[in-house]
Amino acid sequence: MSTMVSPNKKETELSALPEFTPALAKELEPLYRRVASVIPEFEWPVYARYIKAINDLKRERGAIVLAHNYMTPEIFNCVADFSGDSLQLAKLAAQADADIIVQAGVHFMAETSKILSPEKTVLIPDERAGCSLAASITGEDVRQLKAKYPGVPVVTYVNTSADVKAESDICCTSSNAVQVVESLGVDEVILLPDEFLAKNVATMTDVEIITWKGRCEVHEQFTTEDIDELRDANPGLLVLAHPECPPEVMAAADYAGSTSDMSNYVKKEQPEKVALITECSMSDNVAVENPDVEFIRPCNLCPHMKRITLENILHSLQTLTVEVNVDPAVAEKARLAVQRMVDLPLRKVSGPKFRTQQPLAHVEYAAL
Ligand code: 13P
Ligand code: SF4
Numbered sequence: 434m435s436t437m438v439s440p441n442k443k444e445t446e447l448s449a450l451p452e453f454t455p456a457l458a459k460e461l462e463p464l465y466r467r468v469a470s471v472i473p474e475f476e477w478p479v480y481a482r483y484i485k486a487i488n489d490l491k492r493e494r495g496a497i498v499l500a501h502n503y504m505t506p507e508i509f510n511c512v513a514d515f516s517g518d519s520l521q522l523a524k525l526a527a528q529a530d531a532d533i534i535v536q537a538g539v540h541f542m543a544e545t546s547k548i549l550s551p552e553k554t555v556l557i558p559d560e561r562a563g564c565s566l567a568a569s570i571t572g573e574d575v576r577q578l579k580a581k582y583p584g585v586p587v588v589t590y591v592n593t594s595a596d597v598k599a600e601s602d603i604c605c606t607s608s609n610a611v612q613v614v615e616s617l618g619v620d621e622v623i624l625l626p627d628e629f630l631a632k633n634v635a636t637m638t639d640v641e642i643i644t645w646k647g648r649c650e651v652h653e654q655f656t657t658e659d660i661d662e663l664r665d666a667n668p669g670l671l672v673l674a675h676p677e678c679p680p681e682v683m684a685a686a687d688y689a690g691s692t693s694d695m696s697n698y699v700k701k702e703q704p705e706k707v708a709l710i711t712e713c714s715m716s717d718n719v720a721v722e723n724p725d726v727e728f729i730r731p732c733n734l735c736p737h738m739k740r741i742t743l744e745n746i747l748h749s750l751q752t753l754t755v756e757v758n759v760d761p762a763v764a765e766k767a768r769l770a771v772q773r774m775v776d777l778p779l780r781k782v783s784g785p786k787f788r789t790q791q792p793l794a795h796v797e798y799a800a801l
Pocket of ligand 1: 520592606649691693
């Protein structure tokens, strides 16, 4: 279920919003019909007032909202102009015909948008929306690694700061990591900073991988016991996992892929019952589009993603804050790494095979 708009901001702001009149209820009815299965009716009048204010102000300002798949359903379905996984959002930011982008996601996503679109104003509604992976490594760490492993190319997950991207040869996301690693035509790469993504990639390629001890605080919590319990309680359950999960969890799943890969898989396969081993809002958002599928919800919340609310999206549009800027010299170097990834032709490599299939002997941890 969705999280209610936090009541911590002053009532004056609420009173400044359009009233929830019968006319507004009618205007937004198609949107409510879309989310009715995941947003209780009693919560809708408050959401509707914010949604109306945000959508009007977006038009007035020529702004768009880019939303990650982990946004709560009222954001994802009712104010987002575009939504997707990290790779799709990076591409959309570059292509978007708008002067102002409000990034409904975490800080590294807003930085990536700014790196690809330096001329646009990129706003993040709460600049504290970080990521445990991005926080696990600095640009200086990467410089030291390059000195220790001279000539070994550095592949960096997009869940990193601009400083880290600037020290990298190419970026990757969970939907293209194997493809990116193999595109370099080398025997060994440094793949940073997610140790589990690195190990999961290693099950699908012969390239030797040196990695880092970064972890997603949301996905590292899932265990094979969780999956066994779910299967025992729900015969016939289809289990989908994100590649930031530990390798043994991936091995226990039926399918693995990025957030959008999982969503597309459910849309195509229409399983009777599915469990998405990932962040909580995913199930709400995928459920909206798949009314005939039953969702079993063993989820973990990402506290960073959940910092973004309708309330602070509106505030961001009203005040044009918080603007995300990247030092132009850093951005220029980081852009090369992101652009190399964006320019790779799309080849689907995640899927049922993106699971532990061979020993993980060719992964080592980088030591400084
Ligand atoms: P995706 O690229 O799969 O959307 O993942 C981003 C993320 O932060 C997952 O935790
Ligand atoms: Fe970072 Fe994990 Fe949150 Fe994604 S879910 S933003 S990887 S902490």
